[in-house]
Amino acid sequence: MNYLTRQLKGKALDIVDRLLPVRPVMRSANEQLLLDRESRRMHLYYCRSCPSSITVKRHCERLGLRVVEKDVLRVNAYRNELLNGGGAPKVPCLRVDDEQGGQWLYSPDAILDYLKNRF
Template sequence: MKLTRHLKGKALDLVDRLVPVRPQPCSAQQRDLLERESRRMHLYYCRSCASSIAIKRHCEKLGLRVVEKDVVRVNAYRNELLNGGGEPRVPCLRVDDDQGPRWLYSPEAIRNYLNKRF
């Protein structure tokens, strides 16, 4: 099971690198909003995790340029994820808003938040 998940992640990573995502068309005003909101979001991900790649591509499709943090390559990002969110799981979306940082771990929760927000 773990090998299958790993191979699926590697295959999706290859597809992600070769096939670009086309963002949805939007107005200049919407683009400015997306730019402003993108700076408040940090996506903790792993290049070999299929869910992480799917969330990353979903953000690109919406036109968001979230700050991407690969927890496998940079140990400081993993420590940030562990100290801030409490769990070393990916994908994780940290949203900084007026109430403080919010950590979303489930791919479904992340997708639902992004779809409702944008």
Template sequence: MSLTRQLKGKALDLVDRIVPVRPLERSQDEQMLLDRESRRMHLYFTRNCPSSISVRRQCQRLGLKVVEKDVLRVNAYRNELVNGGGVPRVPCLRIEDEKGGRWLYSPDTILEYLKNRY
């Protein structure tokens, strides 16, 4: 990882911790359904990855309560990522649905999915 990317990641992590995200306003029933649905999504991320931070903030902005798994802090999460998705790359969004599970790796793909779905 380049020095510039590391510095950008650390700066964005600091901003992420300081500046809160304001979620969309929804009715209580809508939010309850969304919470239930979003619990079936797992976001694998690292705190110093700029792409991971942008995906996490977008999930927060949409009011999604995805299960967040920091792969640098917990080795079991990294193992899940490698064994399930096949690639140890973050950000990764695992979506559990009727068909099984899908693994989305590209930040652009993840953001596009979230935009179209929610």
């Protein structure tokens, strides 16, 4: 039953996500340019039918981040990247490339906390 509820919630959120755009935070052109550069080093592995994925995706949009979005159900190569790089084929996952090589955040709460603290 839980699986069915999750799938229905995911489909409903997908429809809402497609119909209702998110208004990003307004920033100066310079701030947004710096943010664009930094956010391009982030890759969001997600699935359109996963409620947590859609929540994280919309949060990134609300912050004005232009993360690289990778739908693991549509492109097998993205799923393989997720499995080989992060170790688990779970979504949502945020890969942050930085000076130390990068980190893989799997938990929606961990992703949202990282974004909240960083931006």
